[in-house]
Amino acid sequence: MFDALAERIGQHFAAISDVTPDSRDVRRDVEQVIAALDDGRLRVAEWETGGDVVVHEWVKQAILLLFRVRGMDTMEVGPFEFADKLDLKHEYALAGVRVVPGGIARRGSYLAPGVIMMPSFVNIGAWVGPGTMVDTWATVGSCAQIGSNVHLAGGVGIGGVLEPPNAKPVIIEDDAFIGSRCMITEGARVGRGAVVGSGVILNPSIPVIDAETGEEVSRGYIPPYCVAVGASRRREYPGGEYFLPCVLIVSRLSDGQRHDKAQLNAVLRDNGVAT
Numbered sequence: 399m400f401d402a403l404a405e406r407i408g409q410h411f412a413a414i415s416d417v418t419p420d421s422r423d424v425r426r427d428v429e430q431v432i433a434a435l436d437d438g439r440l441r442v443a444e445w446e447t448g449g450d451v452v453v454h455e456w457v458k459q460a461i462l463l464l465f466r467v468r469g470m471d472t473m474e475v476g477p478f479e480f481a482d483k484l485d486l487k488h489e490y491a492l493a494g495v496r497v498v499p500g501g502i503a504r505r506g507s508y509l510a511p512g513v514i515m516m517p518s519f520v521n522i523g524a525w526v527g528p529g530t531m532v533d534t535w536a537t538v539g540s541c542a543q544i545g546s547n548v549h550l551a552g553g554v555g556i557g558g559v560l561e562p563p564n565a566k567p568v569i570i571e572d573d574a575f576i577g578s579r580c581m582i583t584e585g586a587r588v589g590r591g592a593v594v595g596s597g598v599i600l601n602p603s604i605p606v607i608d609a610e611t612g613e614e615v616s617r618g619y620i621p622p623y624c625v626a627v628g629a630s631r632r633r634e635y636p637g638g639e640y641f642l643p644c645v646l647i648v649s650r651l652s653d654g655q656r657h658d659k660a661q662l663n664a665v666l667r668d669n670g671v672a673t
Contacts, residue, residue, distance in 0.1 A: 400440065403430060404456040411459040411563075417466040425467040431460035432506040435523060436487065441508065442523045442541040443567050451587075455563040458541060461506065461523050462560055484522060501532070510546070518550075521558050527572065539583075545572035545590070557583030557601075571622070589622035591651060598628040599643055606645045607631070615647065625649040 410417065410424045417424050434440035435457065442461075443453045468483040475486065485505040490497045495509045500517025503509060507520045510528040520526060520538040527546035532538060536550040539558020550556065554576050559565045566585035570576065574588045577596035584601040588594060600606075602618035606626065620626045625648050630641040 400434070403427060407431065407456045407460045407463070410463055411456075414463060414466060417463060419467055419469045421467055424463060428460050428463045428467055431457060432464060432522075435461075435506045435508060438508040438510065438525075441525045441543070443543055443569070445543070445569055445571065451566050451569060453564055453566055458523065458560055458563040461540070462563070464506070464522075507538075523560070523567075524558070539568065541567040543567055543569045545570055545574065547573050549575045551576060551578040551580075551596070553579040555579075555581045555583070557581070557586075559585060584618070586618040588620045589624070591623040592620045593625045593651070594620060595625070595627035598626060598645055600645055604643060604645055605631075606647065609646050609648045620645065620647070623651045625651060 406427050410427065431440065440457055442457050443451055445451050465483055470481060470483055473480045473482065473486070487503040487505050487507065487509070493509060494511030495513045495515070497515045498517060501515035503515065503520040504522040506522035507524040509515070509520065509526050512529040513526050513532070515532045516534040518532045518534065518536045520532065521540040523541035524538045524544070526532065526538060526544045527548065529547040530544055531549045533550055533554070534552045536552065536554040538544060538550070538556045540560050541558055542556045544550070544556070548570050556568050556570065559567050568582050568585060569587045570582065571588060571590040573591040575593045576582065576588065577594050577598065579596055580594055580598045580600070582588060582600045586600040586602060600618060600620065604618055605614045606616045606620055607613065608615050615621065626645050627648055629644050629646040631644050633640055633642050
């Protein structure tokens with residue numbers, strides 16, 4: 399469906415240094431991509447059943463080209479003024495999305511029906527699935543992929559990535575809970591139904607360790623239906639002994655547990671962590 403458009407975007411991107419706001423053909427093609435991102439016909443990346451992440455590089459290239467074909471513009475929204483190159487989303491009610499005053503999403507992000515945005519921010523290229531809550535002061539960075547029925551609690555930072563075009567974005571799979579002030583960045587991933595305690599930092603260099611065995615399970619990936627909390631582990635260096643951050647899997651959930659907030663809170667409290 400988008401094969402011809404993808405080919406043209408690739409050609410435009412190969413000559414990106416020559417692209418200006420006067421490049422009408424480039425702008426026409428780029429705006430088609432942004433419109434398709436905005437209404438959910440396209441997405442920057444998606445995860446397959448086997449767990450592989452597929453990144454559509456040409457879509458990210460179109461976003462990067464957008465910044466070349468757009469000039470600065472002043473926008474007034476009620477009493478607020480913005481100076482930017484990108485438009486904001488609109489027609490939330492028609493899309494079945496609830497946005498509390500102070501919630502901002504850029505055009506070219508997708509918010510599925512049932513999404514709730516408290517005062518928060520969703521950047522271009524991001525995908526937010528149905529029934530997901532983006533809580534107060536949470537940020538969904540560029541191209542991040544957030545599944546359905548996810549809760550991003552207050553102050554969560556989901557990192558964004560545009561360059562290089564083949565870089566994997568952050569992925570939060572369906573039914574996950576991300577606790578307050580967590581930072582999930584640089585293409586890290588949280589599996590389906592996982593619960594992440596408050597304050598966890600997760601990126602591809604952070605080891606994820608099984609508390610029962612002490613074994614390192616992965617780096618930058620919390621497996622499905624795990625309860626994970628922030629921790630640290632001791633390392634010896636020539637200059638002394640230091641503690642480096644890690645993520646600790648303290649429990650694995652059954653279907654019933656992951657729907658029982660009282661049980662989840664009890665697991666987290668037992669490990670000295672709040673949601």
